[in-house]
Amino acid sequence: MDLQEEYLKLLFGCELELRAFIGSIVRGSHDCDDLFQEIALTLWKEFARYDRSRPFGAWARGIAAVKLMQRWDQSKRLPVVLSPEAIQSVCNAFDQSEVPASRRAEALEHCLDQLPEKSRRLLALRYERSLTIEQIAQELQATLDAVYQSLSRLRARLQDCINRRLSAPGAR
Amino acid sequence: MSTPDRSHALIQRYLDGVSSEAELAELEQLLATDLQFASAFAEASRLHAGLEGYFRKQYKIDQVAALLAASQPVSSAADRPAGGRSDGPPVPERLVKPASPPVPTFVPGYRWWSNSRGVRIESRPANAFQRLSRYRWQWIAAAMLLLTLGTFLWSSRNQAQDRPFQIISGRVAVAGREVTEIHENALFEVVGQGAAVIELAGGTRVELFPSTRATFRRDSMRLLMHLESGGGDFSVQPDQPAVQVETVLGMVRSEGSRFSLDLVTVLPKRFSPTAPVWLPTLSVVVAQGSVTVEHAGVATRLAAGEQRVFMNPT
The missing domain is CATH 1.10.150 (DNA polymerase; domain 1)
Incomplete structure (x- = not known):
């Protein structure tokens, strides 16, 4: 090489x-x-x-x-x-706290699959369309705080799921 | 608010780009003094980057998958497009013949006006002129109205034609020089590593991939984008004008939808397909609404969630 x-x-x-x-x-x-x-x-x-x-x-x-x-x-x-x-x-x-990227990506995909469609749509607005919290609130006709809280809870839930997945016995 | 909640909120607000100066100072202070906080920050940043990567590249993965799927030999009749064509990729079941546009029934203004008032101009009797003269003021008013309407339409069309397209973000070059706006009939290219967002008439925005080459031009009154290579994400609201994209492989029409196009004319240098790949290929992925693609004389309507790769017969 x-x-x-x-x-x-x-x-x-x-x-x-x-x-x-x-x-x-x-x-x-x-x-x-x-x-x-x-x-x-x-x-x-x-x-x-x-x-x-x-x-x-x-x-x-x-x-x-x-x-x-x-x-x-x-x-x-x-x-x-x-x-x-x-x-x-x-x-x-x-x-x-370095973990091989492939394991982390696999864990993220697994955890995203567990989310309801509504939550995935919210994440897509934020990360696929790169909308700001304000733009998302306008699009969903929701308050800024509601959008912020939803996103914040979603990310906390995903983080928990990823951590559990990475530390599970038998995890690659 | 308890400390973990406060820490979580500080990190989330920072990653969403909405931290105040005071919050930023607090975050920096915690990063420097609290190992647990720094670790939580690193994890949250990884998640943020992972989500960005996952969602922004998802459509690319779909397109490559579609490209590879299309490169498989067509083996069964069921895979073949309707009409017995054995070339090209499978065409969805929802194959629709292009509906003939309704033939406009042109009623000249004077005839419509006269009919509505019972004035029979076609079979005008000998004293028609005298009868017509009774309506001369109405005639003059109608003529002036038509003239005004015509002038208005002509000027608004010219204004629309003259209005350049704004580049909201990214870098675009025309004839090798970077520009901040794009005029009709000018071949432009997205330069640099990032995508370029361009605003069309009515507020429709398109995000074009790096190296995309295209021209905006007008087909009678309608604006269309001639895509030479590359592609992008199109988001058309229902109340915005329809978007038409003309490519070497056919015309893509959409109203009120979100879709991605990728016209591949040359394979990337690093891409070594294991199966034969025909070029050019046009990948269409519909995220919302529906899109009609007219290719090789057949109109294919793709609904939300559908994707298709179009290519020329070999």
Whole structure:
């Protein structure tokens, strides 16, 4: 396996985690995509120095964290919203609870399948059509608070379901 | 509010992009000092990203599945499209012949006006002119009304034609130069990595995939989009004008629906199909309402939840 092939294999393996990490710190999906590409390029440039005894995901997040800290602008908070201290804490938290992305994706799909159609429709409005809470409230003719509470409860329920699925005995 | 509830609310509000400055400061403080909170934040962020990935890529998965399904050889008569055609992908049962549009019964204005008043112009008697002269003011008024109406229609059509289409988000280029609005008959391309959202007349918005190439043009009074390659998500409200998309594989018409189109003319470099794939292919996925696709002389109506891949006979 040549170097480029090895790099791509490792990057694709942790792409979801890396995107989740960047997305938790950066506002706006376009900015997330741009920063992900920028970081992927930096990772490739640094790949010769990657210590293979360390998990690739943690190494990649470390470099991504530095990149994001460099983009931090306290006055604007855009596109990087969190302060460097907070970024470091998030990076550590991601490192401590890493689960293979494929298992997490499988658990999410399983838990989504358990939801009633109405709940899936609400999630689709938020995540497929990228509507804001306000736009969803308008579309459903509901109050902002009702939409916010429904989404919040749904995500808590999904999170519980995923955690149970990942920690269940016999889970892959 | 108890601490776990407060923590959950802070994280959710942050991920929904509605945190106030004070809430943001509180969140940062908790991230830096509370390991459990930081861990909950990381989990919630993973879920948020997972949901985004799942829902925004779902239609893509459907389209690839449809493309692969269509690349299987057509083996049984049941799979063949109606009309005995053995080429192309299966056509849904709800195959409908294109209904002939009702032939408009054109009644010239003066005849309608005169008939409604019992004035028989066609079989005009010798003294018709004298009788007609009694109505001369009504004639003048009718003529002026028609003239005004005609002028209004002409000017509103021109105004509509002159009005460019607004690019709400994303990057679009015309002739290699990035633009902020698109004019009719200009071939444009979505550039960059992200999709571009364009607002059409009446407020209909289309989200076009990266690298999509298309032109907006007018077919008599109707606006249509000529799609060269690529595709996008179309959301047409029932009270908005119908959307027509013209492609090399046929015409897609929709009123009050949500659907996705993907016209594949070249396979991606990394895509190595295990079975033969015919190009170009047009994938149509209907999420809401219905869409009619006219392909190879046959109109196929797809209802919500249906998807179909169209391709030319081999």
